[in-house]
Amino acid sequence: MSGGMAGGRTTRSWRLRGPATVAGALRVPGDKSISHRALLLGAMAHGTTEIHGLLQGEDCRATLAALRALGVEVAEQTDGTVQVRGRGPEALREPECVLDAGNSGTTLRLLAGLLAGRPFCSLLTGDESLRRRPMRRIVEPLRVMGATLIGRAQGGFPPLAIQGGALRGIAWSSPVASAQVKSAILLAGLQAAGDTSVTEPVVSRDHTERMLGAFGLVPQRDGTTVTVPGGSRLTATDLAVPGDLSSAAFLLVGAAARGGGEICIQDVGVNPTRTGLLDVLERMGAEVRRERLRLAAGEPVADLVVCGRQLRGVRVGADLIPRLIDEVPALAVAAALADGETVISGAGELRVKEVDRLAAVAEELGRMGVVISPTQDSLRIQGGAKLQGAVVSSRGDHRMAMSLAVAALFAEGETVIRDVACVDTSFPGFARLLAAAAPACAIREETADA
Numbered sequence: 248m249s250g251g252m253a254g255g256r257t258t259r260s261w262r263l264r265g266p267a268t269v270a271g272a273l274r275v276p277g278d279k280s281i282s283h284r285a286l287l288l289g290a291m292a293h294g295t296t297e298i299h300g301l302l303q304g305e306d307c308r309a310t311l312a313a314l315r316a317l318g319v320e321v322a323e324q325t326d327g328t329v330q331v332r333g334r335g336p337e338a339l340r341e342p343e344c345v346l347d348a349g350n351s352g353t354t355l356r357l358l359a360g361l362l363a364g365r366p367f368c369s370l371l372t373g374d375e376s377l378r379r380r381p382m383r384r385i386v387e388p389l390r391v392m393g394a395t396l397i398g399r400a401q402g403g404f405p406p407l408a409i410q411g412g413a414l415r416g417i418a419w420s421s422p423v424a425s426a427q428v429k430s431a432i433l434l435a436g437l438q439a440a441g442d443t444s445v446t447e448p449v450v451s452r453d454h455t456e457r458m459l460g461a462f463g464l465v466p467q468r469d470g471t472t473v474t475v476p477g478g479s480r481l482t483a484t485d486l487a488v489p490g491d492l493s494s495a496a497f498l499l500v501g502a503a504a505r506g507g508g509e510i511c512i513q514d515v516g517v518n519p520t521r522t523g524l525l526d527v528l529e530r531m532g533a534e535v536r537r538e539r540l541r542l543a544a545g546e547p548v549a550d551l552v553v554c555g556r557q558l559r560g561v562r563v564g565a566d567l568i569p570r571l572i573d574e575v576p577a578l579a580v581a582a583a584l585a586d587g588e589t590v591i592s593g594a595g596e597l598r599v600k601e602v603d604r605l606a607a608v609a610e611e612l613g614r615m616g617v618v619i620s621p622t623q624d625s626l627r628i629q630g631g632a633k634l635q636g637a638v639v640s641s642r643g644d645h646r647m648a649m650s651l652a653v654a655a656l657f658a659e660g661e662t663v664i665r666d667v668a669c670v671d672t673s674f675p676g677f678a679r680l681l682a683a684a685a686p687a688c689a690i691r692e693e694t695a696d697a
């Protein structure tokens with residue numbers, strides 16, 4: 248998303264130069280997935296849920312604004328604490344306006360699940376990128392449960408119109424391992440008659456299941472199937488949101504891919520359904536340590552220490568993809584700097600993220616000198632790249648912008664990354680943090696008329 252200015256649109260760019268080492272001890276903002284769920288489950292629960300460390304990125308602000316439009320009272324304290332005054336799903340009221348999820352797939356899909364159970368009409372839309380993302384994966388199960396959903400291309404794309412109502416529980420087998428799909432169905436299932444279960448090909452991130460436990464309802468798990476009972480009452484709770492491993496990933500790769508590099512990122516979520524990148528970096532030869540490992544509201548949290556080495560190329564197969572789905576662009580940078588070839592396969596879901604990430608990674612890193620070839624669902628990356636500074640673009644994708652910034656730390660000369668305002672969706676303050684952790688890159692933000 249580009250920031251507006253009186254009289255016209257502006258775009259923001261970063262200018263930075265390599266080589267620059269990443270080092271130090273730092274914290275990253277709150278986990279995006281956990282923040283969305285804290286707001287949504289807080290709104291569905293009874294009582295006041297107090298959330299500490301909620302991500303203040305645009306994606307979570309979109310969820311918060313939608314809940315307010317549905318009549319939920321949310322108080323924001325000056326210290327960042329957020330209180331959601333839940334009165335159960337029955338207290339939600341028909342929104343008077345279209346709910347705008349902005350760039351956030353999680354907002355739109357999870358809200359659709361919640362609203363499928365409410366006996367009123369809701370209209371959901373998003374920005375240009377979100378309006379191109381597939382919705383049939385949630386529309387179909389929610390229709391089978393009894394809700395009416397209409398969207399462009401027979402329910403394929405937003406905007407979506409939802410007339411919710413009395414739902415019946417289902418046993419759904421999802422062809423994709425997607426936490427957004429699973430969570431949408433579970434949020435609907437909580438309001439349905441009877442049990443609802445979701446089976447996935449591989450277990451996707453399980454934050455919804457863990458957080459339901461904190462709200463007093465422990466879902467039943469059997470292999471890749473999770474089940475919730477309908478009509479259960481959630482009880483408000485206090486939650487501390489850990490740092491987002493997907494945000495830490497950029498700095499971790501920055502440290503891991505250089506011999507002698509070392510970084511400590513404090514209070515990061517290390518849920519095993521999210522830590523695929525850490526496993527792969529270890530297999531590539533980096534040292535990864537989890538210090539002060541503890542549990543917070545059912546989520547494992549640690550201080551992560553990563554020491555860099557000359558990395559070696561690896562094979563990353565389909566089974567691992569759900570555990571590092573958002574980290575593939577950052578991993579591609581590490582692979583380009585490793586010895587030998589890396590192949591990442593079974594990653595077709597990356598084609599339907601904020602942008603087509605397989606194409607974007609291949610073309611933009613290609614401009615910096617990386618030899619990288621995509622197929623329909625894979626990336627083959629030649630290691631040993633001699634990265635060159637270049638003019639590249641995020642294409643409006645936050646994770647592309649930050650991955651390119653990490654690549655720039657290893658490049659000779661200056662890199663300009665266009666269209667970086669999107670970073671505010673998940674990691675406000677990234678450039679400031681990078682300036683502190685890698686001062687030699689002298690990152691500068693520039694604004695220009697579009």
Ligand code: S3P
Pocket residue numbers: 279280281283353424425426427428430451452572573596
């Ligand atoms: C998310 C799930 C993942 C991930 C996204 C956040 C979530 O998407 O890519 O950034 O919070 O549930 P999918 O479930 O569609 O793979």
